[in-house]
Amino acid sequence: MEACLLGRSVLVLLGLLAGTVHGVAQADESAAFTPAQLSHVRSLGPWPPAWTADPTNRVSGDPRAVELGRRLFRDPRMSPVGYIACVTCHQPDRAFTDRRARAHGLADLPRNTPALANLRQQRWYGWDGASDSLWLASVRPMLDPREFDGNPTSITRIYERDPELAACYAAVFGTEPVRDAQETIVNTGKALAAFQETMVTGRTAFDRYRDALLRNDASAMAAYPAPARRGLRLFVGPAGCVACHRGPNLSDGQFHAVLDPAAARFGDDDGRLGGADRLRANPMNLLGRFNDDATRANAQAVERLVVRDDMRDRFRTPSLRNVGVTAPYMHDGRHDRLVDALDHGASAVGTTLGAAARDDLLAFLVTLTDEHGERRPWSTEPLARCP
Template sequence: MIRRLALAIALLMPGAALAETFSAAEREAIREHGPWPQAALSDPTNRFSGDPGAIAFGERLFFERSLSAEGDVACAQCHRPDMAFTDGRKTARGTADGARNTLSLWNVGQMRWFGWGGASDTLWGASVRPLALMAEMGAPPEGLRARLRQNAALWHDYRAIVGQAAEDADGSAVTATVGKLLAAYQETLISPRTAFDRFRAALLGDDPAGVAAYPATAKRGLKLFIGKGNCNLCHAGPLFATDGFESVGMPHFIGPGAVDKGRYGDLLTFRASAMKASGPHSDAPGPMLTDQARLQHKDFGAFRVPSLRQAALTAPYMHNGALPTLEAVIRHYSDLDMERLHADGAAILRPLHLSKSEIADLVAFLETLSAAP
């Protein structure tokens, strides 16, 4: 009865009916953004991946301030669970001010590269980078082991999980293990189903009532997202992201004479790192796809294509947090300054010249990709 009523209403309202209608190509494009959630992935390079005890201990470490150099900074300080695992700031502040916006940790276990520039190819490697960086937690490996041992309760439980290896490990190995325990917890951070996911299921399952329940403005925004906007070229698949790094016309100067090299600099950092999937601390070392990543000139000033899931909860936006709202992000692409794009970069971006109502529709659509846990 409800389905018939929804159908009747749709037929009586031509404008609304247009929004209800999706072509075969549009349905196929929408299909690619699901299903959600995706199956949990296990990380073979992390022996603690999926281990319940390690996950629980990793969560404890996530909130543990004593790991930082001065005992005053925890992972959860920048990655606040009550703020979609971000901090609401333009750029992160650990022991000092950083240059980049704090990325959300939702669905981080589904990624191949980590951080804005992909300086890590493992979640555990990415998790220990902030520990060591002076601007974040300032805890070099030698000190981390000592601080763990100073906390008797923490060391006791750490030993219970890690075993005898805890006693024998040097600072670097302890750092990798701490990263793996933190990663085991973060892998469990999978964002909930959203209004979009329910709509997608209804559309593909021929459920008119479910389709009708999705706001018309979001439907128009979705059509723009997969149509005129071509947003789904980069924000693809169930995560609404790709493996890529792009230069999208955001400034990368971070101070007088200082530049954030983005992917270019971070790929070099990755290559020099021991905390990677093919490195000595990996639990499944060997040649990896990520070792074959090309260093390209276009990577200079390029940053990751972030997932749009939970994006409505993670303002401000872009690698430097320069854009305060989703509307500002869409306006950035609508009025894109082509002079700011790489001359040898991907010829994907063009100013979209969106109308005010189109911008509102795109915002409405993007908001349906987020949901409170």
């Protein structure tokens, strides 16, 4: 009896509180955000971003290169063993990742396979930024002994044995694929990059709310669930997430040490330290002969890159778009559930999250999922005529 009464009064109280918050929301939603928070919300869009070609890749945006990349992405002949392709790990019906904690090709890798999306929004690629272009990040798996274990000659051989693919390559690049094996593997990476640039996530409930908030459209705002609004307020406010998960892609593209390295799931991984070191030494970085941008503007970042010990244990901030469908989480896949992947943020700003805050953040994060979710669009038809 007592418990029941108590329950009822709590309900009444909750109802009153909800009424108050709702009233404020209807009067002027933007008043619930401080000006600084409101400008953070604004900076999480607009979405989708305007398309810009990658100046370091001369076939970026070329429809025939996109089509060549689409074919190569799922082609198991890319690996000398003949059964591993990019789609082995980046699967279209699993948000272009693989639902595994760590990737497995010919052997285990120590890292989680990132969902491939919105890649034009990044500046460095891989968890450790060991690539400074999307095409270099696409060449890397061809050479890695744990992935394809290929080499320039094994890639050239695919074109030698497939005249139609070779003709498509020649149409895209204006040279024969057998002329210079090193150039051929880089161009293959560039076609793959052109294809992957088309993998952009769609608009979400959050994007509709953000736009409605900015134009003060109360009826459009009402469609956004109250817990998600509270989560967004935490995200751009006291929980401090927006310090790193910022910009339209909810990633600053930079490297931070936010996890306890002692809890690493698959042994030592020094993150950005090793990544920066490998990038500096890589002849295919943007300082090398394969950068198609004559101005070399994009090469300044790698030119100025100084490998310092404080880069140890840093990993690139992941985008949070579609994060609700890309488990497991973190560079070593240490968390299976999204709710367990939130604590690093609060500790970065010196707070802890209570259960209610956690639920609200979760409610916000799932509104970042687009209409396709985990099952990404994948055309089985050619995207363009090639050759």
